[in-house]
Amino acid sequence: MQTNQKQLIIHGGLSAEDLPEEDRQVRREALRDILAEGHAVLDRQGAYQAVIRSCELLEDCQLFNAGTGSTIQRDGQIRLSCGLMDGHRQSFSGLVNARLIKNPIHLAAKLQTLGDRLLDSTGAELFARMSGAEVYDPATSKVIDRWARHRFEDHFTRTHGTVGAAAVDAEGRLAAATSTGGRFMAGVGRVSDSCTPAGNYANDWCALSCTGHGEDILDEALAVRVVVRVTDGMSLVDAVERSFSEARERGRDLAAICVDRSGNIAWQATLGMLVAAYFDREMFRATF
Numbered sequence: 462m463q464t465n466q467k468q469l470i471i472h473g474g475l476s477a478e479d480l481p482e483e484d485r486q487v488r489r490e491a492l493r494d495i496l497a498e499g500h501a502v503l504d505r506q507g508a509y510q511a512v513i514r515s516c517e518l519l520e521d522c523q524l525f526n527a528g529t530g531s532t533i534q535r536d537g538q539i540r541l542s543c544g545l546m547d548g549h550r551q552s553f554s555g556l557v558n559a560r561l562i563k564n565p566i567h568l569a570a571k572l573q574t575l576g577d578r579l580l581d582s583t584g585a586e587l588f589a590r591m592s593g594a595e596v597y598d599p600a601t602s603k604v605i606d607r608w609a610r611h612r613f614e615d616h617f618t619r620t621h622g623t624v625g626a627a628a629v630d631a632e633g634r635l636a637a638a639t640s641t642g643g644r645f646m647a648g649v650g651r652v653s654d655s656c657t658p659a660g661n662y663a664n665d666w667c668a669l670s671c672t673g674h675g676e677d678i679l680d681e682a683l684a685v686r687v688v689v690r691v692t693d694g695m696s697l698v699d700a701v702e703r704s705f706s707e708a709r710e711r712g713r714d715l716a717a718i719c720v721d722r723s724g725n726i727a728w729q730a731t732l733g734m735l736v737a738a739y740f741d742r743e744m745f746r747a748t749f
Contacts, residue, residue: 466629466631466633466722466723466724467503467504467629467630467631467724468628468629468720468724468725468726468739468740469496469499469500469503469508469511469512469515469626469627469628469720469739469740470626470627470628470718470719470720470726470728470737470738470739471492471495471496471499471515471519471624471625471626471718471737471738471739472623472624472625472626472670472672472716472718472728472735472736472737472738473488473491473492473519473522473524473525473624473736473737474525474526474622474623474624474641474672474736475672475673475716475730475732475733475734475735475736476488476733476734476736476749477733477734478733478734480734480749485749487524488524488736488749489738489745489747489749491522491524491525492736492737492738492747493738493745494518495515495518495519495522496515496738496739496740496745498514498515498518499511499512499514499515499518499626499628500740502514502515503628503630507630507631507632507634508548508549508628508629508630508634508635508636508668509547509549509634509636511626511628511630511636512545512626512627512628512636512637512638513545513566513567513570513638515626515628515638516543516545516566516624516625516626516638516639516640517564517566517567519624519625519626519640520563520564520565520566520624520640521563521564523601523603525622525624525736526622526623526624526641526642526643527541527543527565527622527623527624527640527641527642528541528563528564528565528599528640528642529563529599529601530599530601530622530642531599531604531622531641531642531643532604532607532622532642532643532644532645533600533604533605533607533608533642533645533646534643534646534647534648534649534650534651535612535646535647535648535649536649537605537608537612538560538649539560539598539599539600539604539642540558540559540560540582540642540643540650541556541558541559541560541562541565541599541640541641541642541643542555542556542557542558542559542565542640542641542643542652542653542655542656543555543556543559543565543566543569543638543639543640543641543655543656544569544637544638544639544640544655544656544657544658544660544661545566545569545570545572545573545636545637545638545661546636546637546638546658546661546662546663546668547573547636547663548634548635548636548637548663548664548665548666548667548668549634549635549636549665550573551664551665552573552578553578553579553658553661553662554569554570554572554573554575554578554579555569555572555578555579555580555655555656555657555661556568556569556579556580556585556656557579557580557581557582557585557652557656558581558582558585558643558650558652559580559582559585559586559589560582560585560586561586561589561596561597561598562585562586562589562594562597562599563594563595563597563599565585565640566638566640567594568580568585568588568589568592568594569638571588571592572588579656599642607645608646611645611646612646614646622641622642622643622644622645622672623639623640623641623653623655623660623670623671623672623673624639624640624641624672625637625638625639625640625655625661625670625671625672625718626638626670626718627663627668627669627670627718627719627720628668628720629668629720629721629722629723629724633665633722634665635663635664635665635666635667635668635720635721635722636663636668637661637662637663637668637669637670637684638661638670639655639660639661639670639671639672640655641653641655641672643675644674644675652675653675654671654675654676654678654679654683655671655675657679658682658684658685659671659678659679659681659682659683659684659685660675660678660679660683660684661684662684662685662688663688664688664692665722666688666691666692666721666722667687667688667691667692667697667700667719667720667721667722668688668719668720668721669683669684669687669688669717669718669719670684670717670718671683671684671715671716671717672715672716672717672735673713673714673715673716673730673731673732673733674713674714674715677708677713677714677715678713678715680711680713681704681707681708681711681713681715683704683708683715683717684717686704687700687701687704687717687719690703690704691721696725697719697720697721697725697726697727698725698727701717701719701727701728701729702729705729705731708731709731713731714731714732714733715730715731715732716728716729716730716731716733716735717729718735718737726739728748734748734749735748735749736748736749737749
């Protein structure tokens with residue numbers, strides 16, 4: 462936990478608790494570099510730009526399930542979803558199952574100033590081309606090979622891939638960003654929680670980015686639940702503890718990173734290992 466006002470915490474989703482140490486170290490190093498760049502932006506431009514930049518870098522890292530590292534749906538197509546919340550302006554924007562783009566969070570940022578701020582796959586592709594974004598196929602040989610091996614199986618292989626960031630700046634402004642390639646071998650057109658306030662939310666009191674089983678996060682309305690409790694006077698620690706206790710009682714599979722306007726941070730997971738990182742008095746800390 463932190464008590465400095467300015468703070469940024471990022472995550473790369475949930476992983477199995479038996480992840481080998483060498484794989485953990487590779488992820489720690491990637492998160493350290495991304496966190497350092499995010500903090501530089503936090504210092505110069507504030508929380509809103511910091512979460513966008515952090516999310517962009519996470520999307521570009523093939524270690525994580527977002528952007529170029531994204532997984533694939535059952536029909537062999539990659540569909541990307543994201544959510545961006547400016548807590549100070551109380552403004553949400555996002556994309557639902559977008560295709561052929563490199564950084565969904567960039568388009569979500571462009572949508573922040575428009576009247577239509579949440580676009581489906583068709584709208585996202587049209588908006589991307591109108592905005593000058595290049596046509597980009599995020600598929601990697603690794604994910605295509607994995608799809609080829611599993612495409613005839615009845616049950617999907619569980620993954621918990623999402624990336625995200627939550628931040629508060631020196632002026633107490635909060636923001637959150639979340640991006641995902643969804644669930645491996647999900648049904649065609651299945652939508653994650655990341656493009657909804659259940660998975661990504663912020664106001665003047667608290668900011669959250671969630672990861673885990675999307676349907677469980679939607680059922681709990683997790684991000685909104687925690688933010689409302691903090692807004693109503695609960696401490697961040699108590700709000701997170703109560704919300705996750707309720708989620709565990711219902712057998713949910715989810716996790717979240719959180720920050721409040723005083724710079725306190727919190728994170729929790731009901732199952733698995735949350736891959737997240739932050740700076741504690743300029744020292745890099747990882748949660749795994």
